[in-house]
Amino acid sequence: MITLYHLDRSRSERIVWLFEELGLPYRLETFLRRPDLYGPEEMRNVHPLGRAPVIRDGDTVLAESGAIVQYVLARHGDGRLEVAPAAPNFARYLYWLHYAEGSLMLQLLREWSVDRMLPDADGHPGMARLREGTRQHLATVDEALRASPYLAGPDFTAADVMMAYPFTTFRREIRPLDLMPFPAIEAWVRRLEARPAFRKATTPA
Numbered sequence: 001m002i003t004l005y006h007l008d009r010s011r012s013e014r015i016v017w018l019f020e021e022l023g024l025p026y027r028l029e030t031f032l033r034r035p036d037l038y039g040p041e042e043m044r045n046v047h048p049l050g051r052a053p054v055i056r057d058g059d060t061v062l063a064e065s066g067a068i069v070q071y072v073l074a075r076h077g078d079g080r081l082e083v084a085p086a087a088p089n090f091a092r093y094l095y096w097l098h099y100a101e102g103s104l105m106l107q108l109l110r111e112w113s114v115d116r117m118l119p120d121a122d123g124h125p126g127m128a129r130l131r132e133g134t135r136q137h138l139a140t141v142d143e144a145l146r147a148s149p150y151l152a153g154p155d156f157t158a159a160d161v162m163m164a165y166p167f168t169t170f171r172r173e174i175r176p177l178d179l180m181p182f183p184a185i186e187a188w189v190r191r192l193e194a195r196p197a198f199r200k201a202t203t204p205a
C-alpha cells in the first residue's frame with residue numbers, strides 16, 4: 001500500500017484527493033504546519049527538502065505533486081482522470097497539469113513572499129508588474145474555464161486536481177485571492193467542491 005506523507009492545508013491534498021477519486025487504498029502519515037506555516041523539521045526524515053507531498057511505494061520514495069500524480073495514474077489509473085495521447089485535447093491536458101506548479105504556484109508564491117517580507121512593497125516599481133502578472137495568469141485560467149467546464153475539456157481530469165489548490169485551501173487558509181473578477185474560476189471551484197472525493201480530501205472550511 002502507498003504511504004502519503006501529508007502536510008495539513010498543503011498541496012498534498014492533491015494526492016489524497018487523487019487516491020479518493022480512484023478509490024485506491026493508502027496510508028496517511030500527517031504532519032501539521034507550524035504557526036509560521038512551515039512544515040515541521042521531522043519532514044526532512046522523509047525527504048531532504050522537508051516538503052509535502054511525498055509518497056513511499058515499496059522502496060520508491062517520490063516527491064513533487066505533479067510527478068506523484070503521474071506515477072499513481074500510470075501505475076493504478078487504468079486511464080481514469082487522464083486524456084489519451086491520441087485525443088485532440090491531450091496537449092491541453094498536459095499544459096494545465098504542468099502549468100499548476102511550473103507557472104501558477106510560482107507566480108502566486110513570488111507575490112505572496114514579497115508581500116510577507118515587505119509590507120510596503122507597493123512602493124516598489126517592480127510590484128505593479130508582479131501584481132499584473134498574477135492578474136494575467138488568473139485571466140488566462142478564467143478564459144480556459146469559460147470555454148469548457150474543466151481545464152482539459154468536458155471531463156474532470158488530474159489537471160483539475162493539480163490546479164485546484166491555489167483556488168481552494170491555499171486561498172482560504174494561506175493567501176487570499178479575489179475571484180470576483182473571474183467568475184468562471186469560481187463556478188469551476190464550486191463544481192470541484194461538490195465532488196465527494198474532494199470533500200473527503202480537503203480541510204473543511
Ligand SMILES: N[C@@H](CCC(=O)N[C@@H](CS)C(=O)NCC(=O)O)C(=O)O
Pocket residue numbers: 007009010011012037038039040050051052053063064065066101
Ligand atoms: N512543487 C512542490 C512543492 C512542495 C511544497 O513546497 N510543499 C509545501 C506545502 S504546499 C511544503 O511542504 N511546505 C513546507 C515548508 O516549506 O516547510 C510540489 O508540487 O510538490
